[in-house]
Each structure stands twice: as C-alpha cells, then as structure tokens.
Amino acid sequence: MNARTQTATAAQITPELRRWIIAQAEAGCEPAAVLQAMRAAGWSENVTTQALEETLAEHLRSQGVAADALIAQASRPVPEPDVEGEPVWLDAGDRRVALLGTVALPRIVIFGGFLSDEECEALKAQAAPRLKRSLTVDTRTGGEELNDDRTSAGMFFTRGESPLVERIEARIARLLNWPVERGEGIQVLRYGVGAEYKPHYDYFDPAAPGTAKLTERGGQRVGTLVMYLDEPLRGGATTFPEAGISVAPRRGNAVFFSYPMPHPATRTLHGGAPVLEGEKWIATKWLREGPY
Template sequence: MTQRITPELRQWIVEQAQAGCAAESVLQSMKTAGWDEDVAIDAMETSLRGHLDGLAVAQGQPPTVSAVPEPDMADSPLYIDVGDRKVAVVSAMAKPRVVVFSGLLSDEECDALIDAARPRMSRSLTVATKTGGEEVHADRTSEGMFFQRGENDLVSRIEARIAKLVNWPVQNGEGVQVLHYAPGAEYKPHYDYFDPNEPGTPSIIKRGGQRVGTVVMYLNDPIKGGGTTFPDVHLQVAPRRGNAVFFSYERADPSTRTLHGGAPVIEGEKWIATKWLREGEFV
C-alpha cells in the first residue's frame, strides 16, 4: 500500500526539529511506526526544506537557491551552436533570466509536431499541488498533449538541441508538451515551479525535483494576440513560428519574477511546444 505524506506528518516532523530531536531519532521513530525508510527520508527532507524556506521568506530572505539551466551568453553571442544548427539570439534579460531565440525549430519541424500532436489533443490540465495530481483549471483554456521523452526521432532531435542550447541534461527534462489555443483561449499568469507550501508538492518533485527552467517554442504565427507575457517586468514575447523563449527560476518563489502567461488569441490560432526542465533526472 502506498504511504501518503500528509500535512499532519510534515507538521510533526517540523515540531520534532524545533524541539531539538536528532534527525536519526526522528527517522527511527517513523520506521518503528511502520513508515518505509525511503518515504520517511523523503518526508523529512521536503518538510524541513519547506519549513526553512518559509522562515527565510518571513525574514525577508529568498528560499533555497538551485542550479539552473543557462545558455552560454558570456560573450553576447549572435548565435549559439547546438550541434545540428546555429540558433540566433534575439534578446536577453538577466533578472529574470529570459532569452528569446530565433530559428530553434524549422518550419518542417513545426508542422511535424503539430501533425503528430493533433490526433492526441484534449483539454489542458494543470498540476494540482494540493493533491499531487492534475486538474482542469479555468485559467488555462487550451488543448494539449505530451510526448514521452525520446518518443520518436523528431522529439529526440529537439530535446538534444534544447539540452545543448541551455546546458542541461536531456534526462532532466519532462516530455515535450504541445498546446493549441483557439480564438479567445489563454493561460492566465502563473509560475511554473511547484509551490513548496502545497501538500501535493513533495509527491510531484519525487519524479525529478523542482522545475528550474522553461522553453516555450512557437509552432505557427497567430494572426493577432497570443504572446507570452511577463507581467512583473512588463515584457511580451511575440509568438513567431520557429522561435522560442527560455526562462529560468533558481528558487520556488515569486522573487524570481517569472510570473508569465499566454495572452488570449484574438484572431487565428496558436500552437506551441513547451519543455519544462527539472533539477534532476525526470522519471
């Protein structure tokens, strides 16, 4: 039977730490009570990390910082060599780290992704951090589907290209998600990281840790609307076919200023492919 890490358990772990109990004794108490050792260790790590992050925020300090993907921008390059092509750098912002690329995908690759995804589309879901599952949410009105990582030659080629572009292992990426936005469809501003204070987050991050970066690839040109917006920094990226926007977030906190959304499509339709990058290997 699967053992569920409840909010009550996490609170108990925090209380033991506050009382000065050694980690070894807390772990032993959980094992004696019937908890699987791996589950107990995971519960302790995520509970205490979330507690420390909460204290830091309360004291005006940012929570835990993670290593993040990062394109090689040291010499302000016009192009980045990703092995099978050179991808043009259109613009870059340091805080938050946002880089817009041109020509990440060819027209043929854009069409092939749309054609492969179209028969598998369904109403897009969002991650339910309260439960660790997925749910329909009114803020997201697109249709979507996921390719498995390395599902076919096209997906593998794009994943390898992204890995080289942002210097992050292929295995640390979730599967490519293709999304379709009809006229009026949108995705209201949100964060891509998983809220560490939500009860479902520990089960979500067991598959590869936190999300630390996002690549949004544009597969067609909407006639009007559909840009990717970053409200905190007053930035909007136009959804031009073959281009992409990359952004990273070193901590699961609004201080990263990575609030972003998909503006409503006013005329035409929008197709995008999204690649989320995790701290560790995504399984």
C-alpha cells in the first residue's frame, strides 16, 4: 500500500467507525465476526483490515484477548466469483452460467445451469457402481467414520479422472477464480427418501486433535460448491439454519459458499434437509487454501 492509499484509507476510519468496532467487541463479538459484518456492509478490504488492526486488535489485546490470529485468517484470500456490476450471466469458460442470487454473510452465490442435463446423467452413471455408505471426517484422528448425521451413499472421483470430470473442474476453477490444484476430488452423493446430512461446518476444527493430519495436504478448506445432479419431488434443500436460508436442489444448478476462517463467525453452518419424496443426487467440490 502506498502513502496515498494509506492516507485515503485512514480518512475512512472515522471516530464513529472506531466506536462501533469497540462496541461490538464489548458486546462479545469475535474479531472474525466484526470483519465479516464490515465486509457485508460494503467497507473495502483495506479499510476493514486496517480498522481492525488499529482499533479492535488494540482494544482486545488490552482485555487480554489474542485477536491477531483470527484477523489474519479472516483477511486471507478465498475463492470468489466475479459478480462485480451484478451480471446476469457469468463466463465459466466453456459455458455461460446464470447468476441467480448472492448473500454477503454467509457468503453464498447461487448459480443456474452450471451443469447440462447430459453432464448430470453422465456423472451419475460414472459414480453409481462405486457408491457406498457415506463417511464423515473424524477430526479426533484425522481419518473417517460412520456417522448417523449423514445417511447418504457416496464416492469420490480422483481429480482429472475422466474428460468429464476434468472439464467440470476447469469450469469450477474459472468461475470461482481458484486453481484446479487447490481442490479436492469431486464427491458424488445419492440421497433416498429420509436421507439427510444434519447441519455441520465444512472446515476442520482447529482445536480438534486430528486437524493437523487433515490439513497436512492442502491446508484448510476455504470454500464449497454443491452441484445438483438430480432433484427430488419434495425436500432435500441445502439449508443454512443460522441465516434462515434454504436453497432448492434444482437439477443443473449449484450453490457456492466460502469461509475465510475456520470459525462459526462465517455463519456457514449448513445441512442437507431430509428427502421427503423421490431421490436427490449432488456433486460436491471442496476447495483448499493451498495445493491439494
């Protein structure tokens, strides 16, 4: 940042803004939550970071709270589609994708027509012979476990496993401005009647003993893309209960959400509501902070 930018940024950090930041801290808000709120209100990246460093961090340190680590995490880059200017359509390289909606906090972007009907059917056909009861990450050990909260059947493609998978991964990278090598393999899941995935976070809990093992390769997860391959007749929405948001599982559409720090302040608690009638298929792509 040059001297002119520093001066302009400092001018935006008004006494009123400083008082508001301190009031949030005294009300018990964590640094990450304050940063997210400022971003959602339209403050620029420079202003939010500098304001926290100069005001919130100093205040919290005076209270014996270590704010620096959370601020550093909340300021790191995350996948983000280019929605500047509120476009109706986005360029995904080999395909135009509709922009159906955005939410600032939690950061959610909903896409229409991300996959064609033919791509949905092809992914299902390639995945079906390999489906097994879905496991969840065990953050105690860094392994996997059966969990009653998740009652789907699933499988993983290796990255670039087939021309179809490679094409979809390139589309994701182009749309979300995140390199292919920073993504896990695509997971395909099938949910029958009554199947669900109860609300959870996709990042790995920093306090859990198995997280160091889970993040050895690629670091933390920082974003999730859920692609809908087939829609049930009723139920099966992707829900964000803390934000009161529900995304219908329409075939070919997708929902993306990001989380710049592994913290509940991102408000990315989410789940797959029970399928009430029919069958739901999805493909999930988790994005990491580094090469995976």
